[in-house]
Amino acid sequence: SQTIHQWPATLVQPVGSPLSLECTVEGTSNPNLYWYRQAAGRGLQLLFYSVGIGQISSEVPQNLSASRPQDRQFILSSKKLLLSDSGFYLCACQTRDRAYNEQFFGPGTRLTVL
Amino acid sequence: GQNIDQPTEMTATEGAIVQINCTYQTSGFNGLFWYQQHAGEAPTFLSYNVLDGLEEKGRFSSFLSRSKGYSYLLLKELQMKDSASYLCAVRVSGNTPLVFGKGTRLSVIA
Numbered sequence: 479s480q481t482i483h484q485w486p487a488t489l490v491q492p493v494g495s496p497l498s499l500e501c502t503v504e505g506t507s508n509p510n511l512y513w514y515r516q517a518a519g520r521g522l523q524l525l526f527y528s529v530g531i532g533q534i535s536s537e538v539p540q541n542l543s544a545s546r547p548q549d550r551q552f553i554l555s556s557k558k559l560l561l562s563d564s565g566f567y568l569c570a571c572q573t574r575d576r577a578y579n580e581q582f583f584g585p586g587t588r589l590t591v592l
Numbered sequence: 593g594q595n596i597d598q599p600t601e602m603t604a605t606e607g608a609i610v611q612i613n614c615t616y617q618t619s620g621f622n623g624l625f626w627y628q629q630h631a632g633e634a635p636t637f638l639s640y641n642v643l644d645g646l647e648e649k650g651r652f653s654s655f656l657s658r659s660k661g662y663s664y665l666l667l668k669e670l671q672m673k674d675s676a677s678y679l680c681a682v683r684v685s686g687n688t689p690l691v692f693g694k695g696t697r698l699s700v701i702a
Contacts, residue, residue: 512689521694522635522679529687537689568634580625581681581690583634 480505480576482584484569490590497542497556499587501569504550510572511552512581513544515565522568528552564591594618596693598680603699604670612665612696614680622686626654626665627679629695635679639665667698675700 481504491497503509513525524537526544534544541560545553552569569584576582595617604610616624623642627635641647641656641663653666667674677697681690 510687510689522692524689524692527689566632578623578625578637578640580637580640582637586634588632 480509480571480573480582482569482571482582484567484584484587486587487585488588488590490592491559492592493561494558497554497559497563497589499554499567499569499589501552501554501584502550503552503571506571506573506575507549508573509550511546512570512572513552513554514568514570514583516568517565525554559591561591564589594682594684594691596680596682596691598678598693598696600694601697601699603701604667606670606672606700606702608670609666609668610670610698612667612678612680612698614663614665614693616661616663616680616682616691616693618661618682618684618691620684621658621682623683624654624656624663625681625683625690626652626663627681629677629679631676638678670700672700672702674698 483502510529512527514522516522527535528546542556567587570581572581597615625640626638628638629635639654641654646655651668656663677695679695680693
């Protein structure tokens, strides 16, 4: 079965500091990968998605970037965090190994920027 | 643009039945998904509809009408653990990201 790992689980960072969140997938190959952010009490906002190594599509222009150095690794980064970057960051995967080709989610990283 | 509408909040009584509606206006349609998200956790997949009609899975059922751009999630024999947000999402085309609604927060009360 497919599994998504995200770390860290929680993070508290000062404004202006850098960020690196990592997502790795097990049990499948050539997945589509996604980064979402969810602010407190709000819906999911798609940030980036990737259909293959080195291929990144950005949905929302902001101070975040993403990279996919390996087939099953997806990294979300920032050079300087803003207060508005606080939220719950979810990595998701879509693979034909699933019955309905549905997206499934990792456990998330809760980021607080102070 | 793509638009998905769901009620923001609903309250229902333990043991009762609740129906959560979702309407969508999208440039294409290749399936509709429902997810459950408990507070502080990641969403988990509940159901999938691509053809018109009802899909039943235990206490949960999901209905789709493509001509009306409408779906609902039906939860029967409500339990306290069903208190969560329920997200409706549409796949517009084969390889594109799902478009998510803002979610419906369901509170189950005794």
